[in-house]
Amino acid sequence: MNQALIDRRTLGITFSDNGACVRVWAPLAQSVALHLYKQDVTIPLTNDGNYWQAQVSQLQPGDTYKFVLNDALERPDPASLAQPEGVHGPSQAVDTQSFVWTDTGWSNLPLEDYLLYELHTGTFTPEGTFAGIETRLDYLIELGINAIEIMPVAQFPGTRNWGYDGVFPYAVQHSYGGIAGLQRLVDTCHRKGLAVVLDVVYNHMGPEGNYFTDYGPYFTTRYQTPWGNSLNFDDDYSDSVRHYFIENVLMWFRDLHIDALRIDAAHAIHDARETHLLREIKQYVDELMQQTGRQHYLIVESDQNETRFIQPLANQGYGMDAQWNDEFHHALRVTAGGERSGYYADYNGIQHLAKAYKDAYVYDGTYMPRRARIVGKSTAGHAGRQFVVFSQNHDQIGNRMLGERPSQLVSLEMQKLMAGAVISSPYLPMLFMGEEWGELNPFLYFVSHSDTNLIEAVRQGRKKEFAAFQGPFEAPDAQDEQTFERSKLNWTRLSREPHQTLFRYYQTLLALRKHSSLRHPDRESVAVVVDEARQTLTLFRQHSEAGQSAETVVCLMNFSKEAQAFTLPISEKAWKKLLDSADPQWLGPIASPSEIAGNGSVTSQPESILIYTNT
Known part of the structure; x- marks a missing residue:
């Protein structure tokens, strides 16, 4: 293990008492020089056999520069921390150690306590910046979440992008506030008790401003990804x-105090070496935590249902702490009346939702028709805290042609039921920005490229993707600034109905998650009863502290459009109501009894969730 990597950054520009250290990997270059823009001087670098480097006294924080390769190509730094003039402009030297942190008393939350809220910096607030997010942190605390998950911030072309087209993994998007703005946001979050998760992309690079091949063999033709040649990890x-x-x-962990990373499309990280990249990352992170005493988590996105990602290092796994579970979402959406085309065709609705509650994966060593093969592994032995579930996220909304949210597709009653289904699960719940008030603005795919050929390719690609869509609408133009503007949250809705009441409902759900057996993502105690004919599902959750009797929570979910009767389990104690989504206080039709005898029954209203406890 390379201790230097743990102690400090070794790439790009770093500062010490001896001035600026310059270091860049360009193994095939004949010469590399540093061009300082302010002084308009060019300084040759020396080659140590693999890296080009120099100690430079003229370079100060804030100065801009590029590298000159073979006396011909002038390129930004691949390890740049800032690109104030965009992806084609010069890099800017940044001293990350100059920020004064105030979060020394912060301790990361236990992973099982995470209540996640995914947001996109550019569309979350009118300002579209890290500073804008800071102004809404008290709101998020009032809502009841304790961890924000920020979509990728690595520098991308222009000012409008989801973030997955980044081409400078070390540089923080300048229009958002740059690296200093992100440091301030993280520091403020920690002061207010919020954890910060950052979405990162290690499976591909964006197309515009991608100068990596000018420096060296960052890519390999061994594998292809949906975005082109794979990054060269083996x-x-x-x-x-x-x-x-x-x-x-x-x-991210050491210099910006990020609490957890969400690693995008980990299944597209191709690596056949004996130690997979993710496993090696985990080994380094473990060593960093050992030396700093700070806790950090690694969460992956993967659609392979392959438990090796979340298997401990000791069991020859990659050691990731958790993963997004899209299958829970797919089963829930179909159960809630969503379409059954595309990847949703593999999910039959309520039976698969019940399986997701029990087993996390729906396909866990079983045949998946769309892929025409056996998919997945059993999740036996994996705790509930290893799976993140949701009723919506940036992908599941934004990859729809018109970017519709569930608030545009299902009733208010079904929105409340879906929220209850997620937050009562034995997994880590995640909300997507605005769902808590039923935001009606879409979340569309948007870009702001400068390459006209690329812009047209994106347009044609979107048209082709949705060519089979039958309707009067065309796919919105991703390059059009109005597509981005339409995707911004409309915060004024919070002061109107039914949005204000829906927000209070989410508050109540999240408070219930924190202060009942629902808090503990304990898969072992879960039981599920399904009635497919009536479209009802009963979820049993149980947890007991040492020396105390177990608290049982029963969640009665009615996905049908008719009222349905549920018989509660036999209990020595009466069942007391914790939540009723059909209560008039939540704009529902009628409230169910606040208490029911230990062997009684209750009628659930259409598209509703009832939660009772016997404590």
């Missing part, structure tokens, strides 16, 4: 590529 020269991304992970 071919010739791959050691330095691996170190580049490992160092990036450590930078």
Whole structure:
């Protein structure tokens, strides 16, 4: 293990008492020089056999520069921390150690306590910046979440992008507030008791401003991804590529105090070496935590239902702490009356939702028709805290042609039921920005490229993707600024009905999650009863502290459009109501009894959830 990677950044520009250290990987270059824009001087770098480097006294924080390769190509720094003039402009030197942190008393939350809220910096607030997010932190605390998950912030072309087209993994999007703005946001979050999760992309690079191949073999033709050649994690020269991304992970944790990373599309990280990149990242993070005493988590997105990602290192797994579970979402959406085309065709609704409650994966070593093969592994032995579930996220909304949210597709009653289904699950619940008040603005796919050929390619690609869509609408133009503006949250809705009441309902649900057996993502105690004919599901949750009797919570979910009767389990104690989504206080039709005898029954209103406890 390379201790230097753990201690500090080694790539790009770093500062010490001896001035600026410059270091760049360009193994095939004949010469590399540093061009300082302010002084308009060019300083040759020396080659140590793999990296080009120099100690430079003229370079100060804030100065801009580029590297000159082979006396011909002038390129931004691949490990740049700032790109104030965009992806094609010069890099800017940043001293990350100059920020004065005030979060020394902060301790990361236990993973099982995470209540996540995914947001996109550019559309979450009118300002579209980190400073804008800061102004809404008290609101998020009032809502009841304790961890924000920020979509990727690595520098991308222009000012409008989901973030998955980033081409400078170390640089923080300048229009959002740059690296200093992100440091301030994290520091403020910690002061207010909020954890920060950052979405990062290690499976591909965006197309515009991607100058990596000018520096060296960052990519390999061994594998293809949906975005082109795979990053080179196992071919010739791959050691330095691996170190580049490992160092990036450590930078987020060490220098920006990020609490957890969400690693995008981990199944598209191709690596056939004996130690997979993710496993090596985990080893380095474990060592960093050992040395700093700070806790950090690694969460992956993967659609393979492959438990090796979340298997501990000791069991030859990759050691990731948790993963997004899209299958819970798919089963829930179909159960709630969503379409059954595309990848939803593999899910039959309420039976698969019941399986997701019990087993996390729906396909866990079973045949999946869409892929025409056996998919997945059993999740036996994996705790509930290892799975993140949701009724919506950026992908599931934004990959629809018109970017519709559930608030535009299902009734208010079904929205409340879906929220209850997620937050009562034995997994880590995640909300997507605005769902808590039933935001009606779409979340569309948007970009702001400057390459006209690329812009047209994106337009044609979107048209082709939705060519089979039968309707009067065309796919919105991702390049059009109005597509971005339409995707911004409309905060004024919070003061109107039914949005205000829905917000209070989410508050109540999240408070219930914190102060009942629902708090504990304990899969072992879960039981599920399904009535497919009536479209009802009964979820049993139970937890007991040492020396105390177990508290049983029963969640009665009625996904049908008719009232349905439920018989409660036999109990020595009466069942007391914790939540009723059909209560008039939540704009529902009628409230159910606040207390029911230990062997009684109750009628559930259409598209509703009832939660009772016997404590």
